[in-house]
Amino acid sequence: MNESSRSSEPTGESSLQRRRARAALANLFIGDALSMPVHWFYNPGDILRAFPPLGITQMEAAPERHPSSIMALHSTSRGGRGSQHSHDRRQVVGEVILKGRRHLWGRPHGHYHHGMTAGQNTLNAYWARLAMNFMTRAPTYDTSEWVGQYIDFMTADPPRHPDTYAESCHRGFFANLERGEDPLRCGAVTHDTPSMGALVTVAPIALALMTTLPLERVRELCRDHVRLTHPDEDLLLVVDTYVDLLAHLLERPDGDSDARPFIEASSVIPGARVGSLLEQDRGDAFVVGRTFSLACYITGSWPSVCYLAAKYRHDPGRALLANSNLGGENAHRGSVLGTLVGLASGDIEDTLYDTLADHEALDAEIGAWLDRFLPCPA
Numbered sequence: 001m002n003e004s005s006r007s008s009e010p011t012g013e014s015s016l017q018r019r020r021a022r023a024a025l026a027n028l029f030i031g032d033a034l035s036m037p038v039h040w041f042y043n044p045g046d047i048l049r050a051f052p053p054l055g056i057t058q059m060e061a062a063p064e065r066h067p068s069s070i071m072a073l074h075s076t077s078r079g080g081r082g083s084q085h086s087h088d089r090r091q092v093v094g095e096v097i098l099k100g101r102r103h104l105w106g107r108p109h110g111h112y113h114h115g116m117t118a119g120q121n122t123l124n125a126y127w128a129r130l131a132m133n134f135m136t137r138a139p140t141y142d143t144s145e146w147v148g149q150y151i152d153f154m155t156a157d158p159p160r161h162p163d164t165y166a167e168s169c170h171r172g173f174f175a176n177l178e179r180g181e182d183p184l185r186c187g188a189v190t191h192d193t194p195s196m197g198a199l200v201t202v203a204p205i206a207l208a209l210m211t212t213l214p215l216e217r218v219r220e221l222c223r224d225h226v227r228l229t230h231p232d233e234d235l236l237l238v239v240d241t242y243v244d245l246l247a248h249l250l251e252r253p254d255g256d257s258d259a260r261p262f263i264e265a266s267s268v269i270p271g272a273r274v275g276s277l278l279e280q281d282r283g284d285a286f287v288v289g290r291t292f293s294l295a296c297y298i299t300g301s302w303p304s305v306c307y308l309a310a311k312y313r314h315d316p317g318r319a320l321l322a323n324s325n326l327g328g329e330n331a332h333r334g335s336v337l338g339t340l341v342g343l344a345s346g347d348i349e350d351t352l353y354d355t356l357a358d359h360e361a362l363d364a365e366i367g368a369w370l371d372r373f374l375p376c377p378a
Contacts, residue, residue: 016346017250018374021207023342024246025132025366027316028203030352031334032125033059035324036113039122039331042068042294044285047325055325059119059355066111092174097166099157104164112165119357122331123163123170124200127153129365132204136369141205143224147183150228167296168192169229187231196301196332198230199242203339204369206243207250211373219243238302241268242336249343257344259310266306269299274307284308284322294328301333309340316341317349 037060038047046067047055094102104114113122121129130153134146153160154170172188187193202222209218219240226239245265252261259278266274277287287307293300312319319341323334342348356362 014374014377016254018370018376019346020250020343021374022366022370023316023346023348024203024207024250024339025342025369026348026353026362027320027338027342028128028200028335029121029125029338029356029362030316030349031320031323031336031338032200032331033119033121033356034320034352035330035334036116036120036122037062037118038324038327039112040068040329041066041327044289044325044327047327056321059352059357061118062111062113062116064111065109067109069109069112090178092171092178093166096174096178097154097159097170098164099155099159101159101164114164116162116164117357119355119359120162121356121358123161123166124197124332125335126161126163128201128204128335129362131201132369133365135205135208136365136372141209141221141225143184143228146225147228151177151183167195167197169195169197173229184228187227187229189231192296193230194232194235194238194298195230195296196298196305196329196336197296198226198235198298199239200332200335202226202239202242203246203336206246208369208373210243210247210250215244215247218247235298238268238298241265246339246343249340257313259313262306262310262313262340266303269303272303272306274303274310277307278310284311284326288323288326289328294326294330296329296332301329305333305337305340308337309344313341313344316345316347317352320349320352 034056038050038056041047041050044055050063050067051057051060090096091102093105094100104110116122127150130149131146134149135141138145154166154174168190169188172190173186176186176188177183202225205225206218206222209221213221222239222243223236226236242265245261248261263275263278266272277291288294288304292304292307295301308319308323312322316338319337320334323337324330353359
């Protein structure tokens with residue numbers, strides 16, 4: 001955020017929380033869009049080759065070729081990996097969700113976000129946007145109401161988002177729904193259920209709820225929310241920790257910029273050692289890629305987010321650029337990192353925010369959310 005933007009904000013505790021929450025939501029979408037073109041590039045060198053000489057330095061379009069794509073291995077009829085040629089059931093991809101986009105699956109080196117332009121958000125960030133707008137309009141959070149909104153959004157024809165890819169949780173949910181299961185119990189269990197993507201929609205809900213509800217109740221509702229698509233008890237422990245960290249960062253006194261909350265939050269994953277890794281100063285790629293996996297699994301991706309948030313807590317732009325250029329599951333990791341560094345700093349990198357493809361509409365929607373939950377002082 002530039003100085004003129006910052007100075008125009010009213011002062012006081014409530015306006016400080018409003019500025020932090022605005023930064024958290026804005027950076028959620030920045031972190032996703034910035035990483036979109038190199039999402040699941042598992043070799044950082046490929047990022048430099050695709051975007052020479054420095055890698056990602058601004059919003060970019062998805063390149064035609066993806067050097068480490070395994071999209072052809074992902075099932076189009078259920079969650080996880082498997083056949084893309086099932087004849088005994090409707091294809092989830094193309095017939096239930098992602099209508100008209102089935103032909104983009106299964107191609108060698110096909111990009112997960114084929115054809116997306118600079119600054120566009122992936123499906124999961126649109127999912128978070130749906131959650132943000134749902135909270136703005138709804139009397140309160142209700143799982144039945146939410147799941148209906150989710151189903152309507154995902155099955156829209158044409159799709160209400162620009163993405164080509166839907167990760168395992170979405171495909172598994174709609175495969176179960178197609179079999180006639182209760183929408184509240186359609187969450188599928190696959191090898192990647194405990195994954196970073198589960199956390200992307202949490203912040204717009206949790207930050208809204210904690211303005212009126214006790215933290216214990218906020219945790220409970222966020223657990224119910226995540227369980228709809230990611231039924232994994234170990235993952236829900238991370239959800240609890242994430243909610244607690246969001247609350248602490250939103251409410252902590254002005255001037256408190258200690259890294260310890262991020263280090264403590266990482267310890268929900270046994271053996272994370274984020275504090276000692278920060279002290280060693282071995283470099284980001286040593287931590288995110290060698291110490292912790294670049295993949296989506298929460299055991300590596302949550303400590304990675306905590307490490308990056310602790311290191312770059314004063315500089316969201318630098319945090320999100322570093323995350324993008326590390327590769328792997330950087331888009332969903334970037335969304336969660338964005339919420340944390342936004343709350344920690346209260347800042348937005350205007351150059352990145354202004355170049356989001358849907359910037360004006362997003363800014364208005366964030367403003368409406370803020371006016372509902374953290375209105376400006378009279």
